[in-house]
Amino acid sequence: MKVGSIGSFLSLFLIVGFLFVGISRLHPVGEPLGNRDVFKDRNSLVTDTSNVDTMDDYFLRNGQRETGSNNIVASVVFDYRAFDTLGEATVLFLVVSSISMLLYTALKQKKMVLELKDPETGFPKNMTRIVSNGAYLMYPMILAFGVYLVAHGHISPGGGFQGGAVMASGTALLLVSSYITNHIKNTYKIFSFYESLGLTIFIGLGFAGIGVSFLFNFLADFSPLFLGRIINLGPNPGFLNSAGILPILSLAIGIEVFFGLSIILVSLFHLSRKEENTLQKY
Amino acid sequence: MIKHIPILLIAIPLLAAFMLPIIGRIGIKVRDLVVLMVLLTVNFLLFYIIPEVALNGKVMYYVVGAVDPSALHPESLGFPIRIVLKIDGFSLFMGIISAVVALSAFLYSQSYIKNDERKSYYQILLMLMLVGMLGLELTNDLFNFFVFMEVLSISCAALVAYNTEERHPPYAGYKYMLISAIATSFLLLGIGFCYAQYGSFNMDYIHSKMQHNLIDKMAMIFMIIPLAMKAGAIPMHMWVPDTYSEAPAPVTAMLVTASQASLYALFRFSFSLYGNPVSSVSINYNTLGWIIITLGVLSMFIGVTMALVQHDVKRLMAFHAVSQTGYMLLGVGVGIAVYAAADGGSSFNAYGKVAMTGGIFHIMNHAFYKGLLFLTSGVIVRRFGTRNLDKMIGLAHRDTFTAVAFIIGAMAIAGIPPFNGFASKILIYESVYKFSPLLSVIAMFVSVLTLASFVKVFYSAFLGPRRDDLIVDKSPLPFGMKAGMGILCVLVVLLGLFPDVVIETLVKPAVSALVTIR
Amino acid sequence: MGNYFLYVTVVLLIFIGVTALLYKKNLIKIVIALNIVESGLNLFFLTLAYRPGGTAPIFTLAPGLEELKMVLPTPQALILTNIVIGFATSALMLTLAIMTYRNNKTLDIQKLRGVEDHD
Numbered sequence: 043m044k045v046g047s048i049g050s051f052l053s054l055f056l057i058v059g060f061l062f063v064g065i066s067r068l069h070p071v072g073e074p075l076g077n078r079d080v081f082k083d084r085n086s087l088v089t090d091t092s093n094v095d096t097m098d099d100y101f102l103r104n105g106q107r108e109t110g111s112n113n114i115v116a117s118v119v120f121d122y123r124a125f126d127t128l129g130e131a132t133v134l135f136l137v138v139s140s141i142s143m144l145l146y147t148a149l150k151q152k153k154m155v156l157e158l159k160d161p162e163t164g165f166p167k168n169m170t171r172i173v174s175n176g177a178y179l180m181y182p183m184i185l186a187f188g189v190y191l192v193a194h195g196h197i198s199p200g201g202g203f204q205g206g207a208v209m210a211s212g213t214a215l216l217l218v219s220s221y222i223t224n225h226i227k228n229t230y231k232i233f234s235f236y237e238s239l240g241l242t243i244f245i246g247l248g249f250a251g252i253g254v255s256f257l258f259n260f261l262a263d264f265s266p267l268f269l270g271r272i273i274n275l276g277p278n279p280g281f282l283n284s285a286g287i288l289p290i291l292s293l294a295i296g297i298e299v300f301f302g303l304s305i306i307l308v309s310l311f312h313l314s315r316k317e318e319n320t321l322q323k324y
Numbered sequence: 325m326i327k328h329i330p331i332l333l334i335a336i337p338l339l340a341a342f343m344l345p346i347i348g349r350i351g352i353k354v355r356d357l358v359v360l361m362v363l364l365t366v367n368f369l370l371f372y373i374i375p376e377v378a379l380n381g382k383v384m385y386y387v388v389g390a391v392d393p394s395a396l397h398p399e400s401l402g403f404p405i406r407i408v409l410k411i412d413g414f415s416l417f418m419g420i421i422s423a424v425v426a427l428s429a430f431l432y433s434q435s436y437i438k439n440d441e442r443k444s445y446y447q448i449l450l451m452l453m454l455v456g457m458l459g460l461e462l463t464n465d466l467f468n469f470f471v472f473m474e475v476l477s478i479s480c481a482a483l484v485a486y487n488t489e490e491r492h493p494p495y496a497g498y499k500y501m502l503i504s505a506i507a508t509s510f511l512l513l514g515i516g517f518c519y520a521q522y523g524s525f526n527m528d529y530i531h532s533k534m535q536h537n538l539i540d541k542m543a544m545i546f547m548i549i550p551l552a553m554k555a556g557a558i559p560m561h562m563w564v565p566d567t568y569s570e571a572p573a574p575v576t577a578m579l580v581t582a583s584q585a586s587l588y589a590l591f592r593f594s595f596s597l598y599g600n601p602v603s604s605v606s607i608n609y610n611t612l613g614w615i616i617i618t619l620g621v622l623s624m625f626i627g628v629t630m631a632l633v634q635h636d637v638k639r640l641m642a643f644h645a646v647s648q649t650g651y652m653l654l655g656v657g658v659g660i661a662v663y664a665a666a667d668g669g670s671s672f673n674a675y676g677k678v679a680m681t682g683g684i685f686h687i688m689n690h691a692f693y694k695g696l697l698f699l700t701s702g703v704i705v706r707r708f709g710t711r712n713l714d715k716m717i718g719l720a721h722r723d724t725f726t727a728v729a730f731i732i733g734a735m736a737i738a739g740i741p742p743f744n745g746f747a748s749k750i751l752i753y754e755s756v757y758k759f760s761p762l763l764s765v766i767a768m769f770v771s772v773l774t775l776a777s778f779v780k781v782f783y784s785a786f787l788g789p790r791r792d793d794l795i796v797d798k799s800p801l802p803f804g805m806k807a808g809m810g811i812l813c814v815l816v817v818l819l820g821l822f823p824d825v826v827i828e829t830l831v832k833p834a835v836s837a838l839v840t841i842r
Numbered sequence: 843m844g845n846y847f848l849y850v851t852v853v854l855l856i857f858i859g860v861t862a863l864l865y866k867k868n869l870i871k872i873v874i875a876l877n878i879v880e881s882g883l884n885l886f887f888l889t890l891a892y893r894p895g896g897t898a899p900i901f902t903l904a905p906g907l908e909e910l911k912m913v914l915p916t917p918q919a920l921i922l923t924n925i926v927i928g929f930a931t932s933a934l935m936l937t938l939a940i941m942t943y944r945n946n947k948t949l950d951i952q953k954l955r956g957v958e959d960h961d
């Protein structure tokens with residue numbers, strides 16, 4: 043697979059040469075295609091297309107009014123290009139299934155290791171006090187921060203993916219500090235159920251609007267009580283009760299990412315633990 | 325409901341794949357039944373829209389998430405905002421190939437793969453492979469194409485490494501994933517260049533605004549070379565033998581179709597994204613055509629010569645897959661080379677179109693007979709417990725069904741009438757002869773060598789005295805494997821006996837969807 | 843040429859990544875090299891979206907309507923997807939590398955080269 047050195051050197055040279063030629067002809071940094079006065083003469087109650095030259099101009103000018111969310115990146119990710127997000131969630135589900143499938147026999151052969159545990163804290167005996175108490179203190183705060191990011195995806199920077207990743211880092215903290223992989227079979231069953239649930243909610247919401255089209259934001263102008271609040275153009279302090287199906291999709295993705303990443307972390311960690319005969323049994 | 329078919333083709337298998345872990349806990353039979361129903365539904369929907377899309381020439385668009393799914397642009401705006409799915413003749417053609425091979429591979433793997441707890445994951449990955457292929461073929465949006473290509477690559481790489489306890493499959497899966505990741509990274513670079521120039525990801529919009537300056541040509545190189553790498557063309561073919569031989573047999577049949585999907589994307593990008601038949605400031609079609617022809621001829625020749633010396637039955641068939649890809653590249657390359665010829669299109673109408681028809685029809689034939697050959701090789705490997713041809717003898721006494729299926733597949737790949745390989749190869753021979761007689765002679769010589777190597781395999785594995793001491797697995801052939809091979813056998817024979825039906829219905833609309841004017 | 847500094851960084855990252863990909867022999871180092879290439883690609887898309895003096899495209903507590911200038915939102919969605927896909931690719935490749943090591947006891951691609959020509 044590593045071709046002869048002449049071939050690799052030539053291909054490297056060609057790639058870098060092409061790239062340098064390319065970037066010399068691209069538009070300069072800071073002047074992308076698009077209208078500078080995209081917010082001029084904006085009537086905040088209708089979507090219009092004046093001063094709109096490209097796709098991004100349309101999103102900037104009309105994204106807030108049409109989808110009801112303050113965060114235009116979230117409206118691009120979950121409304122205008124929601125099909126790509128579905129594909130991305132599929133990739134994550136796919137990789138979790140692949141790793142579960144590939145490591146199945148290896149994990150089944152691994153004998154459960156019961157490590158020497160400190161009876162009062164439940165942590166392994168050679169963990170210091172800082173680690174054990176710190177992990178117990180940090181874990182709920184990490185989860186809370188992650189849930190905050192997921193829930194506020196349509197108001198501030200955040201969303202399902204970011205919040206889910208933060209929550210999964212909490213799982214990583216627990217794994218590193220206290221090695222809890224003893225109940226791995228139950229972990230798999232519960233976590234994979236919730237991961238499938240998250241994705242099913244996503245695609246179920248997509249099918250819910252199938253009367254109009256797939257992944258249609260049918261709650262955006264539906265009723266102000268239920269996520270359909272009308273947002274005027276311009277800065278506002280941010281309302282949680284807005285943006286149609288965006289918060290629900292964000293929540294579904296957050297659930298899926300958290301449980302999926304946790305499965306990957308737990309299986310890889312369980313695979314790397316030492317076998318039975320090298321540690322003392324309890 | 326018809327207007328929702330493009331999204332249903334992708335969303336229904338996706339929903340089934342997501343719910344399969346939960347359904348799998350209910351019971352094995354329920355899970356198998358659900359997967360079978362989903363695959364049959366996808367096949368049915370694809371065949372249902374043949375009259376509308378292929379025969380009437382209507383193109384189905386679907387805007388995902390819009391108020392009106394068939395309105396491409398919002399009112400008073402000149403370009404699409406959301407993701408657009410598009411079914412035209414060529415997409416439908418490739419979709420049918422993917423769905424039919426997926427159905428055969430699923431039926432075959434019902435009996436071939438053992439029923440342990442990993443089988444749910446296997447079926448999830450198989451369905452997600454189908455979703456990736458269909459998404460790649462039905463989309464009109466560059467970034468959506470990239471996402472579905474990643475779905476396809478990751479599921480293929482994981483399935484290649486399915487036999488995790490043997491020594492070689494995980495490394496083969498690693499290499500496949502590495503090649504795919506490099507290819508998709510450079511593809512994304514090309515997509516980024518296109519986006520920087522035009523501000524949109526929609527293929528039709530970029531095609532209408534294409535300026536063919538230096539950045540666009542470079543973006544084309546960055547997009548076409550990775551696709552050729554994934555399709556297994558020379559000189560980036562090194563991953564094909566390793567990957568195809570280490571994967572389980574039904575997975576290899578799907579991998580062939582996955583490589584065809586990359587070939588589809590290559591043709592789609594060079595025609596529908598960069599094609600511009602009347603303008604002369606576009607890329608030099610003659611040069612591009614000759615480059616593709618050269619790659620095709622090299623693939624044919626190197627593939628078949630490397631296949632002749634192999635002792636491993638699946639590696640031999642994998643080299644033949646490389647060689648047959650050369651036929652497709654040759655046919656379409658001849659079509660491109662005379663596409664913008666100076667004589668105002670007469671030579672294109674005379675033989676260029678026929679060459680392209682042959683090349684594209686060969687995609688379908690190759691998927692079917694190559695899938696059939698790999699499925700029979702699965703039986704051979706299962707029976708003898710080894711892939712080495714020197715250790716096999718006399719299988720035809722036990723497994724007459726497999727022997728007949730193998731004969732059908734081998735004669736199809738060698739281009740012998742009345743099987744489907746002959747139908748597409750004769751189109752290629754005739755038209756390429758009018759273009760350049762030497763190429764046609766090389767193509768026929770490669771056919772002869774193909775026949776020689778398959779005669780060798782048949783002689784080694786099937787003929788000879790019956791030796792029961794070499795047989796490892798003595799159980800009779802299960803129904804699922806027979807059904808999977810049977811579907812493909814029937815299709816190979818039918819396509820060979822009645823090629824005109826398929827050419828008029830499916831291939832000619834595909835060619836006219838690619839070639840816009842003339 | 844100060845304007846092109848970001849683009850040159852992108853090309854440098856891709857160059858480092860591809861060089862490491864071609865010349866390193868350890869399976870894990872190849873995965874790391876692939877991650878570097880992906881980072882370069884993400885930086886490329888980020889550069890395409892940039893407007894100097896622009897704020898994030900979020901209307902919560904944004905500056906007033908008169909001096910509103912925002913960076914482009916679409917490449918940011920792409921980068922999000924690309925990061926997740928890059929993570930998935932790396933996770934799968936690392937798992938396959940682990941399994942290769944378990945079966946063959948080596949991670950060197952030159953020692954694994956003779957692996958395919960068997961029997």
